[in-house]
Amino acid sequence: MLKEIIIAIQAYFKAHQFIQKHKLWKWILIPGIIYTILFMVSMYYFGKTSNNFIEFLSLKTGLKVWLDKINSGFLGFLFTLGSLILWVAMMLFYFSLFKYLFLIVGSPVFAFLSEKTEAILEGKSYPFSFLQLTQDIIRGIRIAGRNALWQTVYSFSILIVSIIPVAGWLMPVMALLVECYYYGFSMLDYSMERNKKSAAESIAYVGSHKGLAIGNGLVFYMMHFVPFIGWVLAPAYSVIAATLSIIAVKEKQVVYVNQPK
Known part of the structure; x- marks a missing residue:
């Protein structure tokens, strides 16, 4: 899997x-540019919603009042750290929903970009077909919806565990890996559809090449640490x-098969 993650990272360059x-x-x-505008607006409101929810939760459970009474610096530190981890997990969850909405739109x-890339590299001609484009769009929406559903299930479970002190500290990392996998999955599926692979075949392929999906999604998220420029480039680059x-893996497989025994 590590080799495939490296292949996916190199593919961005x-x-x-x-x-x-x-x-x-x-x-x-x-x-x-459209993605960047939507990203900035949505993340601003997502951040406010997350802060309000954490404050509401601490007040309703009486945790904040209890901590103020015992006045323990160590427990206060754990509470602050736990709140931060919960905030990060919620922001990842919110971002995943936004990301899939943009994938659908x-x-x-x-x-088109996936088709154009393969056509140039393999010297094939893909004449424009409105029917094929429509099928690609419908397929993309279905896969995005499926991935959003499964990711929501996993993210919600991670969100619950993240409340637990110490054990929840690793949850943002787990949430990020889940995010990377399902986002990369959606990007890889455009090639699967064009090569006449069914949704089940696409799921099986990505399941056996998890590194490609994780590596693709990982760089996509890393590009968001570069304000504006990274946000503008991330979606199409991915x-x-x-x-x-996918083409790189295919070529490596052909070379391996053609090697003398």
Whole structure:
């Protein structure tokens, strides 16, 4: 799995070179700017909602009043740390919902970019088909909906565990890995659809190549640490990188099969 994570990470650097070489910037910047605006607005309100919920929870459970009475610095530290971890877990959960909403809205552009990438690399011609584009969009929405559902189940479980002191400290890492996997899954599925793979076959493929999904989603999230520029580039780069990573794995498999015994 580690090798596939490395392949997925390297694919982002190849994606940058690919975009420059084939002048795909208009397909990168337009959806990226829309994504950035929606991201900033939503995360602002998500942050306020998370703070209000944690404050409400601490007051309703009487935990804050109890801590004020005993005046213990150590327990106060644990409470602050636990609140921070809960806030991070909630923000990841909120972001996952926002991310899937954007995946659904942006599915026509993502389907086109994935197709364009493979057409250029393999020298194939994919004539425009409104029917095929519609099928790609519907498939993308279904996969995004499925992944959102399963990720919500896992994220909710992680959110509950994150309240537990000490044990909950690792939960943000688990939540991030789940986020990365399901986001990368959605990006990889565009190539699966184009190659006539059913949803079940796509699930099986990504399940056996978890590293590609995790690596793709991991870089996507890391790009969000670069304000504005990273936010603009992250969505389109991720779908192109996903396509490149699948092709890279396919080429490695062909080389392995053709090696002399």
